[in-house]
Amino acid sequence: MFAPRFAVVCLALAAVAGCGREPAARAPEPDAGYFALADRLVARLAVLWDERLQRYDPGTGATTSQINADLLLVHAAAARAGHRGPARQDARARAAARHLTGPQIFRRGRARPGWYAGPDNRSLHPVFQAEVAEGLAAAYRARRALRLDAGTVRRIRAQLARVVTSEAWRWPALLINQFNWNATLLAADATVNGTEGRLARDLRRHISRFAARRGENFGAGLRFRYDPRWPASHVNFDSAEYANIVLGFARSYGQARAAGMARPRQLGLLRDWVKRVVSGSWTHAGYLNWDTGLGFLRWHQRKKVGLAQAALLGIAAEPELQPSPRWGRWAKWLLDCGLREYDALVRRHDRIPAPLAYGVRAVREPRRMAYLTAARYAANAIRAYEAGLGRARAERPPALYAFDPDTGRLAVTTPAYNTAIVPVNHGAQPYGGLELARLFDAHGEPAANVGGTGRNAFGLHVGALDTQYGARRSGPSPLKLIGAPRGRRVHAGPFRSLRVRGSVAAGGLRATTAYRFTPAAIEARWRVTGRGGRATVTFPSWGRKARVLAVLRDGRRVPLRGTLDLDRVRALEIHSARAGYTVTPRGAGRARLVRTRREASQPYPGPTLRIDLGPAPARFGARIEPAAGNATMRG
Numbered sequence: 114m115f116a117p118r119f120a121v122v123c124l125a126l127a128a129v130a131g132c133g134r135e136p137a138a139r140a141p142e143p144d145a146g147y148f149a150l151a152d153r154l155v156a157r158l159a160v161l162w163d164e165r166l167q168r169y170d171p172g173t174g175a176t177t178s179q180i181n182a183d184l185l186l187v188h189a190a191a192a193r194a195g196h197r198g199p200a201r202q203d204a205r206a207r208a209a210a211r212h213l214t215g216p217q218i219f220r221r222g223r224a225r226p227g228w229y230a231g232p233d234n235r236s237l238h239p240v241f242q243a244e245v246a247e248g249l250a251a252a253y254r255a256r257r258a259l260r261l262d263a264g265t266v267r268r269i270r271a272q273l274a275r276v277v278t279s280e281a282w283r284w285p286a287l288l289i290n291q292f293n294w295n296a297t298l299l300a301a302d303a304t305v306n307g308t309e310g311r312l313a314r315d316l317r318r319h320i321s322r323f324a325a326r327r328g329e330n331f332g333a334g335l336r337f338r339y340d341p342r343w344p345a346s347h348v349n350f351d352s353a354e355y356a357n358i359v360l361g362f363a364r365s366y367g368q369a370r371a372a373g374m375a376r377p378r379q380l381g382l383l384r385d386w387v388k389r390v391v392s393g394s395w396t397h398a399g400y401l402n403w404d405t406g407l408g409f410l411r412w413h414q415r416k417k418v419g420l421a422q423a424a425l426l427g428i429a430a431e432p433e434l435q436p437s438p439r440w441g442r443w444a445k446w447l448l449d450c451g452l453r454e455y456d457a458l459v460r461r462h463d464r465i466p467a468p469l470a471y472g473v474r475a476v477r478e479p480r481r482m483a484y485l486t487a488a489r490y491a492a493n494a495i496r497a498y499e500a501g502l503g504r505a506r507a508e509r510p511p512a513l514y515a516f517d518p519d520t521g522r523l524a525v526t527t528p529a530y531n532t533a534i535v536p537v538n539h540g541a542q543p544y545g546g547l548e549l550a551r552l553f554d555a556h557g558e559p560a561a562n563v564g565g566t567g568r569n570a571f572g573l574h575v576g577a578l579d580t581q582y583g584a585r586r587s588g589p590s591p592l593k594l595i596g597a598p599r600g601r602r603v604h605a606g607p608f609r610s611l612r613v614r615g616s617v618a619a620g621g622l623r624a625t626t627a628y629r630f631t632p633a634a635i636e637a638r639w640r641v642t643g644r645g646g647r648a649t650v651t652f653p654s655w656g657r658k659a660r661v662l663a664v665l666r667d668g669r670r671v672p673l674r675g676t677l678d679l680d681r682v683r684a685l686e687i688h689s690a691r692a693g694y695t696v697t698p699r700g701a702g703r704a705r706l707v708r709t710r711r712e713a714s715q716p717y718p719g720p721t722l723r724i725d726l727g728p729a730p731a732r733f734g735a736r737i738e739p740a741a742g743n744a745t746m747r748g
Contacts, residue, residue, distance in 0.1 A: 132398060132450035132556065144194075144503035147494040150456050151187050152198040154491040157465055158184065159199070161484060167208040175481040177231035178218055178241050182248030183488035185209040189248075189255035190495045200491075206259050210252045213245055214268035225281045226272070239294035240420075242282075246273060250301035270305050277302040277311075284315045285322075289340055290330050291355070292319035293362040293423070300365035309372030316362070316369040317377065323359075324379035334517035335389040335603050339406055345587075350406035350539035351522060353394040354417040357401075360390055361420070363427020363434050364496070370433070384436040385602045387428055391444060392605040393515025393524040394421070396531040398557035399451025400470075402524045404533060404550070408541045409475035409713065413563075415455075415468055416482050419489030422448055426493065430500040442508035448497060449507055454557060455490050471563045475713040512632040514597065515605035516613075521590025523613055527632040529555055530694075530739035534628070536592040536615060537585045544714045546581035547592055547615040547626040548572040549635070554739045558692035559655035564714025568707055568721045569653050573626065573639040575729050576646030578619045580626045580639070591615040596629075621645055622729060634738040638699075641729045648731040650702075652722040653709070656690025659719025661706060676705045679724070689719060692740060699734030702726045 161180070163170040169180050188206035191198070212218060217232040228245040230236040249269045252259065256266055276282055277298050288294060296316055303312040323330060329341035337356035338349040370376075377383065396402050401418055405411050428434060428444035435441040458466050468482035497503070512527035521536035531553050535545040544550055544564040548571040552561035562569055572581030594604060596612030611630040616623055622643035629636040641648050654661070661673040664684040673685065685696045685704060698704075702724040709718040726733050 132453060144498050147452075147498040147503055148191065148194070148196050148198060148200055150452055150494040151191070151200040151491045153456065153459070154487050154494075155184065155187060155202070156199040157459065158484060158487055158491070162205060168212040169205075169209070171481040171484045172479075174234055174479075175231055176234065176241065176485060178213060178228055179230070179244045180485055180488045181209045181213055182245045183485075183492040185213070185248040186251040186492045187495050189251040189259060190499055192258035193255040194498075195258075200495075203259050206252060206255075207261060207265070210249065210259075210261060210265050210269070213249060214265060214272055218245075219268075219272055221275075224279065226275045226279050227281070228272075228276075237281075239288050239291065242276065243294045243297040246276070246298050246301040249273065250304045253305045273298075273302045273305050274308075277308075284318055287319070287322075289342070290323060290326070290338075291359050292323055293359045295319055296362040296365040296369075300368050303368065303372060312365070312369050313372040313374035316365060317374050319362070320377050320379065320383070324377070324382050327382065331386075332517060333519035334393075334515065334605070335386050336393070336517045336520070336522070346406070347408070347539040347541040347586075348406040350404070350520065350537075350541045351517070352405050352407060352411075353401045353403050354405060354407075354411055354414075354421050356390055357394055357421035357424035358417075360386065361423025361427055363431050364423055364500070366427060366431050366434060376433070380433070382602070383434055387434055387440060388436055388605045389515050389603045390424055391428065391440060391447070391510075392513040392526075393517075393522075395425070395447050396526040396553065396557065397447070397450065397510065397528050397555055398454055398531070398553070399447050399449070400454065400557045402526055402531055402533060404522065404535050404538065404542065406539060406541045409473070412475075412542070413470040413473045414478060414482070415466065415470055415486040416489060418451065419486055419493060422451060422489075422493050425451075426496055426500060426502075429497075429502055429505060439508060442506050443510040445497075445502055445505055446507040446509050448493075448502070452490060452494055452497075459487070471559065472716040473563070473713075474716065511607040512609070512630075513606065514608050514611050514630070515603070516594050516597065518594075518604065519590065521592035521615070523592065523594070525611065525630050527630075529633050530560065530635075532635070534592060534613065536590045537588065540584045540586040542714060543583055543712070544570065544581075545583055545585055546570075546572060546579065547617065548581040549628075549737075552694065552737070552739065554692040554694075556692075558689070559717075560689055560692040560694045560739050561687065562653045562655055562715050562718070565653060565712065565718065566714070568651060568709045568723075569712060569715040569718045571652060573624050573641060573648065573650050573733075575622055575624065575641050575648040575731075576620055578617065578622045578624055578641070580615075580617060580624050582617065591617055634736055636734070636736055638732070638734040640732040644729055646729060648726040648729050648733075650724045650726065650733050650735075651707075652685075652687060652696055652724075652735075652737075653715070654687045654689045654719030654721065655692070656717055656719050659687070659689045661720065661722050662686040662688065663704070673704060673706055673722070676703050676725075678703055685722060687722060690717070694737055694739045696722065697736040697738070698724070699736070700726075700732060702733060
């Protein structure tokens with residue numbers, strides 16, 4: 114019903130099958146595609162190189178170590194591969210390795226040695242340790258191609274050995290449940306110092322402990338708990354970003370198995386977790402399907418997506434962790450689409466994108482975090498190359514869903530759209546209820562909203578009763594899964610038809626919402642019983658210039674102005690900034706547009722389509738069909 118207004122940017126990434134609605138499979142392309150992406154991002158980041166300081170300098174207070182480590186990894190791999198292009202920077206690689214092992218960065222303390230976040234940022238968080246350790250290990254592997262001096266080589270070996278055996282890192286040391294950092298350090302030390310036995314022994318210990326504490330680390334449906342020490346905390350609603358970060362241990366799994374690690378007894382649980390993570394955390398655009406217990410502190414931080422891609426890298430590269438081979442092909446597709454879409458965003462705006470996506474700014478992120486994001490994406494392209502993914506098959510996933518029975522969260526992604534319903538959010542976000550929490554198109558464009566409440570949200574409203582009610586801290590979920598493929602430990606995986614239903618009551622009224630999801634469209638039904646007030650249903654839009662067109666019974670398409678009786682209407686088209694969707698009404702009512710105001714979880718609202726159903730009791734239905742063919746914009 115919509116004509117495409119923008120062309121999809123097609124890039125030559127290695128083995129990238131098309132994103133969105135493009136063909137479901139394609140033969141692998143050469144490894145050069147991953148280097149092509151790295152070349153473009155390194156060229157953008159070249160402005161950070163400070164010849165006097167002999168390092169990349171993103172600014173005061175930045176996590177300088179991470180950017181230098183990620184780009185060191187890129188430069189080192191380019192040298193080992195004999196690559197010619199901006200990613201090949203041997204002199205900068207040598208200087209970055211000297212900087213990262215120098216006294217400005219490395220702390221020599223006995224109990225807690227490690228690498229600081231930067232010369233003026235003395236944090237020793239494990240994320241800095243892991244990224245630096247991996248960058249230094251990459252430099253060590255490329256020491257001959259880079260012509261690394263003997264002093265730097267000695268420092269790399271000595272510092273890794275000192276850190277991995279320190280009290281802060283040796284078994285059983287652990288930050289909460291994030292054993293992925295330990296896996297990265299162990300793998301880097303095994304690469305540099307030949308400690309394969311320690312890698313095999315300790316990674317198996319970490320996996321066993323994590324799995325043994327399943328009840329602490331996971332909620333129902335294997336949703337991830339960020340901090341198992343405080344089960345009732347809002348941070349434990351779910352965390353798409355940290356679930357993927359922790360599952361990123363998979364990148365070290367194959368190296369540990371080759372070093373002699375026995376096959377984990379808990380492999381079935383790990384494979385079920387892979388199902389939940391791929392189905393519930395990702396969209397077909399390669400972006401996170403993102404609700405998080407850490408709320409606005411983490412929501413839509415692009416740098417976290419770069420970290421979360423570690424899970425896709427590991428799943429795609431490690432057949433033993435895949436529930437079946439197709440999950441590996443799907444993971445590679447999602448990874449490649451994420452790399453492609455970020456690259457398209459950079460090229461379209463001719464600059465590195467803002468550190469927060471979709472204009473979200475409830476928590477400010479400095480510009481230097483955008484540079485870290487770009488460095489991580491460049492490094493992930495090279496990690497994919499080094500994992501052999503340039504020679505691996507990619508396959509577009511079918512429609513996928515994940516449902517968590519305790520909170521009722523339902524995540525849906527298809528080749529046409531992605532969405533979620535968040536009935537019980539532990540108060541972590543302001544949005545939530547029985548309705549679609551957001552609606553995006555195939556390329557990650559907001560078709561309707563990214564969050565939002567009230568007029569900025571989908572829902573039925575009558576008197577004091579709203580089906581999209583916002584924050585709900587506790588209690589059983591009012592949303593039930595009534596028709597879906599079911600699993601033993603997880604409700605997650607492919608689907609052709611998916612049904613949910615839920616009810617809420619207040620002031621003598623009861624409202625029921627029912628959705629049926631298919632790969633191409635969503636069927637919605639609303640019903641309110643009882644008396645008291647006029648019932649309305651709302652359909653939001655995105656962007657200041659968003660508009661709504663009515664397709665009349667005689668075929669004419671006219672802008673919606675004033676009030677229009679649905680008896681005259683065949684469909685209503687919501688044209689958001691760079692995407693949109695069609696509403697085909699099933700029932701009587703009167704349509705009009707209402708103004709909206711910006712809010713933290715819907716920073717760029719357009720006008721909302723409101724259908725007046727008259728006094729309760731009332732019922733209404735609609736077919737919601739996202740438009741096809743629009744390019745990505747998350748700026």
